[in-house]
Amino acid sequence: MKAPKRIPIARWRFYGVILVLAGLAGSLVWRVADLQVLPGNERGFTFLQGQGQARTLRTETINASRGVITDRNGEPLAVSTPVTTLWANPRELAETPQRWSELARALGWSNADLESRMGRFAGREFMYLQRHMTPHAADEILALNIPGVYSQREYRRFYPAGEVAAHLVGMTDIDDRGQEGIELAYDAWLAGENGARQVIKDRHGHTVREHQLLRSARPGNNLTLSIDLRLQYLAHRELRSAVHENRARAGSMVIMDAQTGEILAMVNQPVYNPNDRSNLRGDLLRNRALTDMFEPGSTVKPFAVMAALESGDYRYNSRFNTAPGHIRVGGHTLTDPVNYGDLDMAGVIAKSSQVAMAKMAMNMEPEVIRSMYYRLGLGQGTGTGFPGEGVGALPNYDRWRAIQKATYSFGYGISATTTQLAQAYGVLANGGIKRPVSLLRMDEPPAGQPVVNRELVSQINRMLEQAVTRDGTGHRARTDAYSVAGKTGTVHKVGLQGYDDDRYIASFAGYAPAENPRIVAVVVIDEPATEAYFGGQVAAPVFSRVAEGALRLLQEPPRQRDNYVEKLPPRRPIS
Known part of the structure; x- marks a missing residue:
């Protein structure tokens, strides 16, 4: 029997290599099949897909x-x-520093600016280059194809x-x-x-x-x-002119729909441009008509008179002897500009007599006047929901000093905003109905709340019409084509040592047409710096121009009244 032929060692080695390579090839085929072909392997295709998607x-x-x-x-x-x-x-952009100068030039930066920003954001994956560019300008920079520079739509x-x-x-x-x-x-x-x-x-x-x-x-x-942009432009123009002409510190004006409480215009001075904020200051941002509070002065005298009439202690034809033109109250002297002598109730409003108001207030409980102020909306929010709206101050003292009783009746010792004052006059214009103030257009006005008797309001309205006749302090508020009812106000501003003698707030509040009011408007001029500083001199003319222009824009038919037939001064044309 022959011995088996021995296979050379070299051939065994060759076969071994072939087997190893075949095993490796089989393993690779199995792994590929496992990853991409065979079902049920969650780490397979999903893994490769995830790795691709991650990139x-x-x-x-x-x-x-x-x-x-x-x-x-x-x-x-x-x-x-x-x-x-x-x-x-920044990580991608850091790989091509040779293109930084090109990017900086396109952005309008210096090379140092870009290098500084790259240093601050080193190691991060996001940094803004320039916000809110026009698409055309951005496309010009993107066209440079600088690695790491991207865009997003905002x-x-x-x-x-x-x-x-x-x-x-x-x-x-x-x-x-x-x-x-x-x-x-x-x-x-x-x-x-x-x-x-x-x-x-x-x-x-x-x-x-x-x-x-x-x-x-x-x-x-x-x-x-709720605003009408036409009236907004009109009010803005006239208020700006008044603040400039009187070298005033600031001003505000509100025009309100007398029947609905909707704000038709609300403007302030000084202003800012929201499209260009390069010179923006914090004090320019305030909506003074809603946030700034001031002592309303004589503009609230009609409310105090209405409280007096409602109490039954006074009547429409009650009379006051204001001679000799001043009165001593609690160690303080209250004066009128001149000795008005004997005044009826309407004359008290028309002449804005401090003496008569003090005498009336001293004979009444102060809570009677305060209650009227509160019912008209003073000392509380107007309902606008505007951020930072002021509610004013309407104090109720446990013990009233004599001077507090007197000054309370003519608007000192309380504070209100321009919008609050407009809401209060809206009650007079709307027959005693109080409605919340709205900055949004309303399809249907709210029902409102009766707060004062209609007949009582009618008596006050007649007094306010007389206040803008030639003999009244508000005669500059008259218009050529529409009847007006309203009241002036002039108050000293509070300084470090009490009331300053040379700093004032001038105001006028009223409505038109007087017999069937369509609009209510309040004008406030803060610190007029000319010789004319009274509300009748500074604020009333603004009301006149704006009220007439607004009623024309609202297509309100002119309603000439007997006491408006007299010749009025030339009007500024409405454009």
Whole structure:
């Protein structure tokens, strides 16, 4: 029997190599099949897909556009415009430092500016380059194809009326969040809800295609304000002129619908432009008509007289002897400009007699006057919901000093806002019905609350009409075509040592047409610095021009009355 042939060792080695290679090949085939073909392997295809997506799939935010704010007639007051924001991945941008100077030049920066920013964001994956660019300008920079530079779509708020409606509408910050005014008060309503989508990007960060929509963006809700932009422009122009001509520190004006309580115009001076905030200061942001409180002075005398008539202690034809033109109360002397002598109740309002008011108040319980003030809306909110609205001060002392009783009746010792005063005069204009003030357009006015007897209000209305005749302190508030009812006010401002002798607040409050009021308006001029500083000299002419122009714009038919037939001074044309 032959011995078996021995296989050479070299051949065994060859076979061994072949077997090892075959095993490796089989393992690779099995692994590939395991990853990509065989079902049930969650770490397989899903793993590879996840690794690929991690390098190419990105989730992007779809910014929602903010709701439009319009006036009552649909004129835009705040709109959102699409803009482009450029951002960079500092880690990617750091790989091409040779292109930094090109990017800095395109952005309008110095090389040092870009290097400093890169140093602050070193190691991060996101930094803003420039916010809210026009799409055209952004595309020019993106066309440079600088690695690590990307863009995203945002919205920028634009205010077509600019400074004219700035204090009421307010503004948003750079992230489109409400910061002031209506934009802040109704931020949740206007903001909307951002969406999200997944996109596939190439290695340069450019979007290749949209992978899937995760969540649609929901635009913000629109908002219609109560103001009429035509009246807003008119009031803004006249108030600005008055503040400038009288070298005043500030001013505010409110025009309100007498029947509904809707604000038709609300303006202040000084102003700011929400579209250009380069010189913005904090004191310019205040909506003084709603936030700033002042002693209303003689503008509340009609309310005190109405309280006196309501008490039954006085009548419409009651008379007061104001001679010799001054009166001593609790160690203080209260004076009239001249000795008015004997005045009836209407004459007290027309001449704005301090002496007569003091005599009347001293014979009454002060709570009677305070109750009337409160019912008319003083010392409480007006219902606007505006951020930072002032409620004023309406003190009720445990023990009233004599001078407090007297001054309370002519507007010292209390405080109110321009809007509160407009609401109170709205009660007179609306037959004793008090309605909340609204900054939003209303389809149906609220029912309102009766707070004063209609016949009593009618008596006060007749007195206020006489206050704007030639013999009244408010005669400069008259108009050519419409009857007016109203009252002037002039108060000293409080300084470090009490009331200052040379600092005043001048005001006028009234409504027109007097026999069937359509509008209520209040004008307040803070610290006029000319020789003329009385409310009848400074504020009443503003009321006259604005009231006549507003009623014409509202197409109110002229209603000439006998006491308006006399020749009036030339009027400023309405444009």
